[in-house]
Amino acid sequence: MATLLWQGASAQNGGPIRLSACCVTRASKNDKTGDCIQYMVSSEAAPPVDAEAGRDACGGCAFLESKVCYVNKSRLRRAWDSNMRAEVEPMATFAARKRVKRVSHRLGMEGDPGSVPKRVWVTFFDTVVPKRWTSFIHNWRERTDEQGTRYPAADPWFAQFSMASVDSVEERTAAKALGFRTARVATAPVELQKGEIVCPAIARDDVTCASCGLCNGRAFGKRTTVKDIVFPAHGNGASKVDAAVAAAEVRNA
Ligand code: SF4
Numbered sequence: 001m002a003t004l005l006w007q008g009a010s011a012q013n014g015g016p017i018r019l020s021a022c023c024v025t026r027a028s029k030n031d032k033t034g035d036c037i038q039y040m041v042s043s044e045a046a047p048p049v050d051a052e053a054g055r056d057a058c059g060g061c062a063f064l065e066s067k068v069c070y071v072n073k074s075r076l077r078r079a080w081d082s083n084m085r086a087e088v089e090p091m092a093t094f095a096a097r098k099r100v101k102r103v104s105h106r107l108g109m110e111g112d113p114g115s116v117p118k119r120v121w122v123t124f125f126d127t128v129v130p131k132r133w134t135s136f137i138h139n140w141r142e143r144t145d146e147q148g149t150r151y152p153a154a155d156p157w158f159a160q161f162s163m164a165s166v167d168s169v170e171e172r173t174a175a176k177a178l179g180f181r182t183a184r185v186a187t188a189p190v191e192l193q194k195g196e197i198v199c200p201a202i203a204r205d206d207v208t209c210a211s212c213g214l215c216n217g218r219a220f221g222k223r224t225t226v227k228d229i230v231f232p233a234h235g236n237g238a239s240k241v242d243a244a245v246a247a248a249e250v251r252n253a
Pocket of ligand 1: 200
């Protein structure tokens with residue numbers, strides 16, 4: 001059963017969205033992330049497999065329309081159904097749960113945390129006070145989808161807790177100019193730029209997001225490293241990523 005934390009208008013397009021937490025009463029079973037509370041930003045209009053409704057939660061993300069998004073959205077149907085039946089739980093009640101205090105938080109199992117208004121995240125961090133979390137936003141800059149609809153950029157304040165997901169070295173430069181640390185998907189041959197490291201979980205089986213926690217933006221000034229992260233894309237996925245990046249670059253030129 002998902003725990004609904006907020007419902008309201010998307011910062012991407014004003015559509016009705018919900019922020020919910022999954023795996024609140026049991027351990028999550030994701031080998032890459034480890035045991036985390038998993039947060040989902042989703043449209044009220046339709047389950048996540050519906051790409052059009054997905055705009056409410058994901059805006060103009062090139063990976064949504066190109067269908068190379070790494071999230072297996074068909075698996076989220078049950079979580080979405082549960083979310084739609086839930087009543088909002090006050091943030092303070094949620095924060096008081098033992099597991100919420102204890103484990104890591106993955107703020108974007110589905111959807112872009114940048115679709116949720118800044119004031120909601122301010123309340124979240126003031127109330128829940130997570131010790132460890134990961135977060136990635138795609139709308140760190142304005143984006144345009146293939147129909148020409150424009151989606152606004154999130155406030156650069158999001159850099160305090162979230163990485164900017166970038167698809168090229170040029171995007172990384174632009175995101176860093178706004179104050180973000182970056183998480184870059186790179187296709188072969190991967191050339192690390194100054195200040196970048198490959199996600200440790202890719203090279204080592206004993207590392208998960210829950211144990212690593214590097215992808216938490218600027219951690220509200222508490223971060224001691226400014227390393228940016230690179231995710232190498234492999235196989236068939238690599239060519240799809242290349243195509244999505246090329247399409248996004250044309251639109252954003
Ligand atoms: S760098 Fe760490 S927190 Fe970021 S994705 Fe990799 S394992 Fe997770």
